[in-house]
Amino acid sequence: MNIRLGVDLGGTKVEIVALGPDGRPLLRERSPTPGGYRATVETIAGLVEATEAKLGAQGSLGIGIPGSLSPATGLVRGANSQELNGKPLREDLEERLHRPVRISNDANCLAMSEAADGAGAGYETVFAVILGTGVGGGIVSRGRILEGRNRVCGEWGHTPLPWMSAEEFAGPRCWCGRPACMETFLSGPALAADADGPGARDASGLPARAAAGDCRAQAALDRHTDRLARALAMVVNILDPDVIVLAGGLSNMEHLYEAMPRLMPRHVFSDHAETPVVRAKHGDSSGVFGAARLWDSGG
Known part of the structure; x- marks a missing residue:
């Protein structure tokens, strides 16, 4: 067999x-x-x-x-x-x-799976994102993983957050040693710490808290959503994938799929921007x- x-x-x-x-x-x-x-x-x-x-x-x-x-x-x-x-x-x-x-x-591997028979099936170029304890990205085009000459293709989490505000600059230092990596803004622990202070790591309850009227939770979610939109728009400006697939624990936050099509286009260098952002079919x-x-x- x-x-x-x-x-x-x-x-x-x-x-x-x-x-x-x-x-x-x-x-x-x-x-x-x-x-x-x-x-x-x-x-x-x-x-x-x-x-x-x-x-x-x-x-x-x-x-x-x-x-x-x-x-x-x-x-x-x-x-x-x-x-x-x-x-x-x-x-x-x-x-x-x-x-x-x-x-x-x-x-x-996430990108390969979702491009084969998941949420990215039928699209030529798939950019897949892990939003969890860490933040990463992978690219599959025409059924092949793009790894690049230095095998860092898709290492999106360890580039600086784009279009930083004065309050965000110069950003926290990442475990990799560099400042302002997107992982330090977009990961689950980063979102939890933004809402509840240093040491907080679990962001899974923030949407329910925000829906119940917790202003601090809502403000943290709003900042995270705006940052993710900027970060994904940068990928569109460089790669212009046919679809973006989100996975990892934070991909279960429903508001992201409503907000990304609304927020991303303002940062995309085009008069027309409609890149679909979808949840991974196969989850973890x-x-x-x-x-x-x-x-x-x-x-």
């Missing part, structure tokens, strides 16, 4: 899926993300071996990670799961599992489905 295996390496969980020839999931399993690099390698390998044993077949293997592989060294870099940085993850997994492995950024499963499809991308 021809199967494709995908692994999504997250901050709290490691998930594996096996897709059959028709693209439907045959088996899915999750395991808590362990502490430490070696334990992470073993957890991934263990999930792969257990899945193949249950299915009685070996498959191609793609892995989505919160970072990317350096084209110069092959080592992981830019991962907010910082125990991965500087490690030869692909080589260690290939040695452990005795097969080639493809690894890509988790936002690239997009990453693992897209990882399984990495061998389809030809990259």
